[in-house]
Amino acid sequence: VGASAGCPELVPVVAKKRMADLGGEIRYHDDLYYRGARPVVSDAAYDRLLGELLRLEGCFPELADPASPTAGVGSSDKEKLTVAHEGPMLSLNSTVGSEAVEALLRRLAQHRIGEPLLVQPKVDGLPVELLYKKGRLVSAATRGDGLSGEDVTERAGRVQGIPRQLIPPFPERLAVRGEVYADLPLFAAAQAGKTQEEWYSTPRYLAAATLRTGNPDPWALAALRFFPYQLVNPLSLGRTLESERQALQRLAAWGFPVAAAESRTARNLEEIRAVYRHYLIHRSEQPFAIDGIVVKADSLSLQKKLGEGRRAPSWAAAWKFPPATVRTTVVGIDWSTGRTGRRTPVAEVAPVTLGGISVARASLHSEAEMVRLGVSAGAEVIVALMGDVIPQIIEVVSRGPHPPGPLDLLTEAPAIDACLSDSPQCREQFLARALHFVSNKGLDIPGLGAGRLRTLIEAGRVTDLPSFFELQESDLAFLPGFGADSARQVSESLAAARRPPVSRLIRAIGIPGIGPANAERLGSHFPNLEYLAAAGVEELSAIPGLQSERAGNVRAFFASSGGQKLLKRLRLLGIVEPPEEPESAAITTTHRRGSFSAVLPPTLK
Ligand SMILES: NC(=O)c1ccc[n+]([C@@H]2O[C@H](COP(=O)([O-])OP(=O)(O)OC[C@H]3O[C@@H](n4cnc5c(N)ncnc54)[C@H](O)[C@@H]3O)[C@@H](O)[C@H]2O)c1
Numbered sequence: 001v002g003a004s005a006g007c008p009e010l011v012p013v014v015a016k017k018r019m020a021d022l023g024g025e026i027r028y029h030d031d032l033y034y035r036g037a038r039p040v041v042s043d044a045a046y047d048r049l050l051g052e053l054l055r056l057e058g059c060f061p062e063l064a065d066p067a068s069p070t071a072g073v074g075s076s077d078k079e080k081l082t083v084a085h086e087g088p089m090l091s092l093n094s095t096v097g098s099e100a101v102e103a104l105l106r107r108l109a110q111h112r113i114g115e116p117l118l119v120q121p122k123v124d125g126l127p128v129e130l131l132y133k134k135g136r137l138v139s140a141a142t143r144g145d146g147l148s149g150e151d152v153t154e155r156a157g158r159v160q161g162i163p164r165q166l167i168p169p170f171p172e173r174l175a176v177r178g179e180v181y182a183d184l185p186l187f188a189a190a191q192a193g194k195t196q197e198e199w200y201s202t203p204r205y206l207a208a209a210t211l212r213t214g215n216p217d218p219w220a221l222a223a224l225r226f227f228p229y230q231l232v233n234p235l236s237l238g239r240t241l242e243s244e245r246q247a248l249q250r251l252a253a254w255g256f257p258v259a260a261a262e263s264r265t266a267r268n269l270e271e272i273r274a275v276y277r278h279y280l281i282h283r284s285e286q287p288f289a290i291d292g293i294v295v296k297a298d299s300l301s302l303q304k305k306l307g308e309g310r311r312a313p314s315w316a317a318a319w320k321f322p323p324a325t326v327r328t329t330v331v332g333i334d335w336s337t338g339r340t341g342r343r344t345p346v347a348e349v350a351p352v353t354l355g356g357i358s359v360a361r362a363s364l365h366s367e368a369e370m371v372r373l374g375v376s377a378g379a380e381v382i383v384a385l386m387g388d389v390i391p392q393i394i395e396v397v398s399r400g401p402h403p404p405g406p407l408d409l410l411t412e413a414p415a416i417d418a419c420l421s422d423s424p425q426c427r428e429q430f431l432a433r434a435l436h437f438v439s440n441k442g443l444d445i446p447g448l449g450a451g452r453l454r455t456l457i458e459a460g461r462v463t464d465l466p467s468f469f470e471l472q473e474s475d476l477a478f479l480p481g482f483g484a485d486s487a488r489q490v491s492e493s494l495a496a497a498r499r500p501p502v503s504r505l506i507r508a509i510g511i512p513g514i515g516p517a518n519a520e521r522l523g524s525h526f527p528n529l530e531y532l533a534a535a536g537v538e539e540l541s542a543i544p545g546l547q548s549e550r551a552g553n554v555r556a557f558f559a560s561s562g563g564q565k566l567l568k569r570l571r572l573l574g575i576v577e578p579p580e581e582p583e584s585a586a587i588t589t590t591h592r593r594g595s596f597s598a599v600l601p602p603t604l605k
C-alpha cells in the first residue's frame, strides 16, 4: 500500500495492473506520435496518462516495470536506430502551467541561490543531433530511443541553418543538438489550396516526415530550418566555456543561426512568467511553431552537479502553453460512424485558421459533450487545437437558435459482430472497419485510403474483411489515381500480409474493447487465431492484464454469427491455420496446449 503523501491506497495487485495498463496505453500513443507523428489523443490527455504512471511508480517503486515507457524517451523501429548519440538525448520535465518550472526552481535553490536562468522558446519540431569532425558535418540523427537514432544525414545536410562546414577555428569533434522545424510562413503558403488528405497536418509533422523519408518533397525540404539549443559535452571543449549562453555564442561563431535574442535571462518565477507571457502573446508572429518555453540553469558546472534522470535532465524544465484557440460559428452537425458502430458528432464550422492549419470541422467527442456544451447550428464557439493537431470545441460563447437535437442516436450498444460485412445499412460502419483493417493499426497496407476503399466496396470487390486477400491486381488497377505500379505494390503488400502475427490480426479484425495492448496480450498467449476463437471465458480471464469484460467480448465475438463467418472465411483463404481436427468441436485446453508446437516454426520449438 502506498505510503507517501498523495499516493493512492491500492493493493499491490491492483496498482501493478493499473501500471501495466497505463504502460501499454502510453506505448501505443508513443508509437503513433514518434513513429508516424500522427497522434490520436491530445497532448493533455497523453500527459495525464504519463503523469499518473509516473506518480504510481513513485508510490510503488518495487512494482515498476523496468521496461516502463517512463524509463526512456520516444519510440522507433529499433532496426532503424543506427546512429549512437554522444550521450543520452532526453525529453524535458514539462507541465501546462508553471509546476515543472517551479520544481526546477526548488531544485536549484537547494544548490545555489541567485544563479541566472536561461529562458528559450520551446520550438515544436523534430530534435536532431549533428556530429562534426574536423569541421565537417558527418552525421545527423533523430532522437530515436534516446541512445541512438535514425540516420538523417543526407536530408539534414540540405536544411537551411545546418552548416555542412563550420567556420574555423573549431574543435576536432563537435556535437550539436537542435530542433528541425518548418518555417511557418512557408508552411502556410504551401498549404494553401490543398485538401487535407494531400497535405501535412502540422508543421511538426512536415518536419518529421520530410527529414525521415528517403525521398522528400523538394518544397518541404526547402521549408525546413534549424534551431540549435544545445552544445553536447561543452565542458570537454575547454575551461573557457562556463555557461549555456557562452556555448550559444560559440555556435553562432561556427555558423549556426543562433538568434541570441531568442535566449533571455531570468532570476525568478516572476521574470520567467514575463517571458512566458511575451511568447504566448507573440506566438503567431514567430517563424516557428512554439508549444511553450524552456527554462535552463545557465551555469554548466551547476548543470553537471544537478545531473539527469532517466527521462529528463534535472537542470531544465518546460512550461507548456495551453492549447491554441479561435472563435468561429457552427454551420451544422455531422454524425460519423466508427467501426464499432458508435456515432460521434462532428461540428462543421465556418473555416478559420488555427495554429497554422485550416479548420472546417471540429470534434465534439460525444453526444453527451455536445449536449453539455449546448452546441448546435448557429452557435458561436471556441475551438482549441488539442495536442496541436485535433480541433475540438471547448466552449460555447453564444447558443444557436435551436438547442441540440433531436437526438436520433443509438441508445443500445451495437451488436458485437455488427457490420463485419457490407450491406446498405452497414456501408459506413463497414467502411470504417475495412479502413481500420488495412490501416497501420491493422495489417498496414499502404495506399488504401477511405476514398479508394469506398470505391472498392461500392464496386463489390470488397464485401467483408477477408475479401482483401482475394483482390486481384486488376481489381486495384481501376482505382482512381492507381496505375499498374501502385496496383502491383498494393497487391504485393496484401500477399505479404497473408501471415500476420496473431496480435496484429486480432487488432485488425476489431473486436470491441480489444486495443493494441490487449491484442498483444492475446497474441502472446495464443499462437493461432483458432485457439483464441475456441477459448472459453475462464481461460481468457486468466490472461494477465485482460479485464473479464474484455474476455467476455472476445468470447461473444467468436460465438456470434458474424465472428464465426469471419473465421471460416479466413480459414478457407488460408490466412489462419485450420485446427488439427476440424471435426472435433470440443477441443480441450490440454489438447490445445499440446498442439501448440505443431504450428510453431521449427526455430521456436
Ligand atoms: N498526443 C500524443 O499521443 C503524444 C504522444 C507522445 C508524446 N506527446 C507529447 O510530447 C511530449 C513528450 O515529447 P518529448 O519527449 O518530445 O518532449 P517535449 O516535446 O515535451 O520536450 C522535449 C523536447 O523539446 C524540444 N525543444 C524545443 N525547444 C527546446 C529548447 N529551447 N531547449 C531544449 N529542448 C527544446 C527538444 O526536442 C526536446 O526533445 C509529451 O509531454 C506530450 O505532450 C504526445
Ligand SMILES: [Zn+2]
Pocket: 124, 125
Ligand atoms: Zn516535442
